[in-house]
Amino acid sequence: MNDLEKYHDNDQVIEQKVVSFETLPEPDGPNTSDLLKGVLCHWPIVLVTFVLICAIGIPAVWYLIEPKYCATASIRVAPIIPNILFSDKDSERVMPMYENFKNDQARLITIDQRILIRVADDLADKGLKFFENKRPLSEKPVGLVKTFFQAIRKKIITTMSPEKPADPVEALRQAISGEIITATPVRGSEMINIYVVSTEPKEAVKIASSFRTAYMIIEGNESTEEGYQKLQLLKKERDSFANKLDLQKKLIRESAEEYGTVELTPHQEMMLQRVAALRSLATKIDVDKLLLKIKIKLLKETKDDSIFQRVLLERRHTFIQNDLLVQMLTKRIAQLEEELISAGQILSSENTQLKRRTELLEAFKTNLEEHRKKVEKTFDESITEELSENREAELADAELELRGLEAQGEILQTKIDKGDLDTIQLGRKQLDITEQQEQLALTKEVYDTIRRRIQQLEMEGKRPARISVPYETTVASVSNKRVKYTMAIMFGSMACGMMLAFLRDKMDHRLRTPEDVTKRMGIRIIGTTTSSHNIKPSLLPEHIVEDYQTIRANLGLLDGEGIPNKLVVTSPGMREGKTTFSVNLATSLSGAGKKVLLIDGDLRKPGVAHLLDLPEGSNGLQDVLLGKEFDQAVYSIASTGLDVLAADPHSRTNGYELLASPGTRQCIDMLSQNYDHVIIDTPPILAFPDALIWAKFGDGVILTSFAGRTTTPELKEAKERLMKINVRLLGVVLSNVQAEQSYYRYRHNYYAQNAKSRKTVKRAKRRLLPMQSIEDNPSNSTVPE
Numbered sequence: 001m002n003d004l005e006k007y008h009d010n011d012q013v014i015e016q017k018v019v020s021f022e023t024l025p026e027p028d029g030p031n032t033s034d035l036l037k038g039v040l041c042h043w044p045i046v047l048v049t050f051v052l053i054c055a056i057g058i059p060a061v062w063y064l065i066e067p068k069y070c071a072t073a074s075i076r077v078a079p080i081i082p083n084i085l086f087s088d089k090d091s092e093r094v095m096p097m098y099e100n101f102k103n104d105q106a107r108l109i110t111i112d113q114r115i116l117i118r119v120a121d122d123l124a125d126k127g128l129k130f131f132e133n134k135r136p137l138s139e140k141p142v143g144l145v146k147t148f149f150q151a152i153r154k155k156i157i158t159t160m161s162p163e164k165p166a167d168p169v170e171a172l173r174q175a176i177s178g179e180i181i182t183a184t185p186v187r188g189s190e191m192i193n194i195y196v197v198s199t200e201p202k203e204a205v206k207i208a209s210s211f212r213t214a215y216m217i218i219e220g221n222e223s224t225e226e227g228y229q230k231l232q233l234l235k236k237e238r239d240s241f242a243n244k245l246d247l248q249k250k251l252i253r254e255s256a257e258e259y260g261t262v263e264l265t266p267h268q269e270m271m272l273q274r275v276a277a278l279r280s281l282a283t284k285i286d287v288d289k290l291l292l293k294i295k296i297k298l299l300k301e302t303k304d305d306s307i308f309q310r311v312l313l314e315r316r317h318t319f320i321q322n323d324l325l326v327q328m329l330t331k332r333i334a335q336l337e338e339e340l341i342s343a344g345q346i347l348s349s350e351n352t353q354l355k356r357r358t359e360l361l362e363a364f365k366t367n368l369e370e371h372r373k374k375v376e377k378t379f380d381e382s383i384t385e386e387l388s389e390n391r392e393a394e395l396a397d398a399e400l401e402l403r404g405l406e407a408q409g410e411i412l413q414t415k416i417d418k419g420d421l422d423t424i425q426l427g428r429k430q431l432d433i434t435e436q437q438e439q440l441a442l443t444k445e446v447y448d449t450i451r452r453r454i455q456q457l458e459m460e461g462k463r464p465a466r467i468s469v470p471y472e473t474t475v476a477s478v479s480n481k482r483v484k485y486t487m488a489i490m491f492g493s494m495a496c497g498m499m500l501a502f503l504r505d506k507m508d509h510r511l512r513t514p515e516d517v518t519k520r521m522g523i524r525i526i527g528t529t530t531s532s533h534n535i536k537p538s539l540l541p542e543h544i545v546e547d548y549q550t551i552r553a554n555l556g557l558l559d560g561e562g563i564p565n566k567l568v569v570t571s572p573g574m575r576e577g578k579t580t581f582s583v584n585l586a587t588s589l590s591g592a593g594k595k596v597l598l599i600d601g602d603l604r605k606p607g608v609a610h611l612l613d614l615p616e617g618s619n620g621l622q623d624v625l626l627g628k629e630f631d632q633a634v635y636s637i638a639s640t641g642l643d644v645l646a647a648d649p650h651s652r653t654n655g656y657e658l659l660a661s662p663g664t665r666q667c668i669d670m671l672s673q674n675y676d677h678v679i680i681d682t683p684p685i686l687a688f689p690d691a692l693i694w695a696k697f698g699d700g701v702i703l704t705s706f707a708g709r710t711t712t713p714e715l716k717e718a719k720e721r722l723m724k725i726n727v728r729l730l731g732v733v734l735s736n737v738q739a740e741q742s743y744y745r746y747r748h749n750y751y752a753q754n755a756k757s758r759k760t761v762k763r764a765k766r767r768l769l770p771m772q773s774i775e776d777n778p779s780n781s782t783v784p785e
Helices: 002-017 031-042 043-064 098-111 115-125 142-160 168-177 201-256 263-301 307-321 323-348 352-460 481-507 514-520 541-558 578-591 609-613 621-625 653-662 662-672 690-697 711-723 747-766 773-777
Strands: 068-077 180-185 191-198 475-478 527-530 566-570 596-600 636-637 641-647 676-682 699-706 728-737
Touching: 043 191, 043 263, 043 481, 043 676, 068 098, 068 307, 098 180, 098 191, 098 201, 115 168, 115 201, 142 514, 168 180, 168 596, 168 653, 180 201, 191 201, 201 352, 263 352, 263 747, 323 352, 514 527, 514 711, 514 773, 527 747, 541 578, 541 728, 566 690, 578 609, 578 641, 578 653, 578 662, 578 676, 578 728, 596 662, 609 641, 621 662, 641 653, 641 690, 653 662, 653 690, 662 773, 690 711, 711 728
Parallel strands: 527 728, 566 676, 566 699, 596 641, 596 676, 699 728
Antiparallel strands: 068 191, 068 475, 180 191, 636 641
16 A cells, blocks of 8 residues: 555544534536536626527527418308297207218318319419419428428528419318318317418418308308209199199098088987887887787686786775775774873883773774775675676787787888998998098198198298308417517527536536535535625625634634644645635634744745735745744734744745755744744645645645635645645635635624514513523423433
C-alpha cells in the first residue's frame, strides 16, 4: 500500500470521528432539482433561445399556414311524416330503421354520380379556387411537424408552379376521399350535416350548399315519381272495385223486391210464431180427441154407475154441506165445543153446569147425524133418475164432438205443412241476402281503403317534404392551426432553451453551492461566507461575523479536540478568497480571546499587509526565517490583539528555497508554541509548490473556494495533491455564496421575523402553566420519566 492509499485510509477514520456538517452525497445522475438549478443559473440562455426561435418560427407559421374553415350545410330528414287529414299521433307514420336510412342517405350524398355531376355543373363556371388543386391535402390528423412541412411544400408548389384547373367531378371525388368533403348523420337528431373544409370560407359555403341542393332535387324527383306510380295503380283498382260494388248492390235489390226490404228476419219470426200457434192448437185438439175417445169407450162398455161414483160422492157431499140445517147445527156444535173447552179449564168435571153443556153437545151431534142421513136419502132418490136419462144423450154428444175435432185437426195440419215450407223458403232467401250483403261490405271496405289512400297520396303531395332545409349554411373556423403551432413553437423554444441551459450547466464545472462540493467532491464543508450582492450593506458585517462564528464552531467540533494549533489556508487557484478568509478567521479567533498569529505565507505575492493596511517596515517573515528576532518583525494590531507576520514583497530571497530549508519548520513550530493558533496564508496549490510545503508544516489544511469561479477539476486536483503528501485536509470553505444557499440559509430571515414572533411569544405565554399553581404544587413540576 502506497502513501496515498494510507492517507485515504486515515482520512476515512478521521471522518468517522468528526461530526458531519454537510448533507450526505446524493447518487450521481441528473434529477429534477439539478435540472431546475441548471436552468435558473443560466436563465439568459433560456431567454435568448426563446426569443430567437419565436422570432423566426412564429412569423413563418403565420405566413405559411393558412387557417381552415368548415362550412356546414344541414339537411333535416323527418322520422315521422305528419298527416294533414288527421292530427292525432296514431295517424302519423314513423319511418322504420330510421338511423340506417340516415346513414344510407349520408353515403348517397358523397357517392351518387348524379349528385357529383350536378354539383360540378353548378360550380364549374364560378371560378372557385377549390378546383385548381388536383390533389387536395388530406384532412386526416397528422403530426405537427409533418403538417407544417406539408404547408411549406404546398406554399412553394402553389407559388412556383400553379396547377391547371382539374376535372370538377374528379376534384370532388378527391376531396371526398381526402375527407375534405364529408356527409355525416348527427346521432340523436334528425340532421345530416355536409361538411366542407377549405381555406376560403365563401367557397366552402357554396360547395356545401350545392351538395345539399343537388341531393334534395334528386331525392325529390325520385319521391315524386314513386308517388305518381302508386297513385295511378290505386285509381285503377278503385274503378274496378266501384263496378263490382254496383253489381252486388243490384243483386241485393232484386232479391229484396218481393218483400220490400232486405231484412227478412221479422217476417220469418212471424211465420214461425204462426206455425207454432197452429201446432199448439193441433196438440190441444189431439188431446181432446183422445179424451173423447176414452169417454165414448167407457160409456159404451160400462153399464153400472161406478165411473160416476166419485162424481156422485162429490155432488152428495156438496148437497149435504149446502143444507141450511146442517150448516146451523155444525156451527152450533162448534160453539158448544169451544165453550166446553173454556169451561173445562175453569170448572171441575163434577160441575153441574159443565155436565149440562156436555149433554147439550151430545144432543146436537145426535140431531146433526140424523139430519145428514135424511138429506143423503133425499139426494140418492133424485140422482138415480137423472143418471138413467142422461147416459144416452152424453154418448151421442161425445161422438159428435169427436168428429168435429177430427175435422179441425186435418185443416190445422194442412196449414202447418204450408207454413213450414214458406218459413224454410224465407230463411233461404235471408241467407242469400245476408251473404250478398257481406260480400258488398267487404267490397265497400276495400273500395273505401283505396279511396282514402288515394286521398292521402294526393294530400301528401301538398304537405311539407320529408327532407327539408332547417337553416342556412354556416361556417366556422375549426382548423386554425396558427395558434396551435404558435403555442407549440413557444413551448418548444422554451424547452430548447431549458435544455441548452441544462447542458451548459452540465458543462459548467464551477462550484456555486455547498451541495455542489459535497456531491461532486465528497469533501466536508466547514462553512460558507455570504456574498455581498444580495444583502443590504448595513447587514453585511453582521453576516460576516456570524459566518466565521459558524466556521470556528465547526472547526472546534473536529475530532473533539478543538481547533488545531497550526492552520494552513490555501486554494486551488488565484482570486478565490484565501487571504481574506485567513485574515477574517484570525481576527475572529482573536476576538474570541485567543492568542493568534497570522503568517502571510505567500512569499511571491504577499497581500496580508496591504489588506490590513500595515505600516511600512512591518513585513519581516523572510527575516524571521533567516534568523531575525521575532519580536522585531511581528506587528500587533492593538484593536484586535492579533499578531501579524507579513511577508516582504520586495525581498529577493527565493521563496521556495527558503521554505524548503530545514530551519523553517523548526522556526514555525517554535513560534506556534507561544500562540493558541497560527493561521498561515499560502499561495494557490495549482500555482506554486509553496502551499504543499506550508501544508506539511501545519496541523491541518483548509481549502478555500470561490462560488462561481472555482471549478470541480481544480478543486479535485488540489485535493489529490494534498492527499499525495498525506496531510490532514480539514475541509472546504466556500466563499461568496448567495444568502439563500449558504451554510445556514435561514439565518438572514430569522431576525426579520422578530416583529411577527412577538405575537407568537404572546400566544405561547398564554399556554404556560400559572407560576403560582406550580409553586403551590411542587409535585406537578416534576417531569415524568
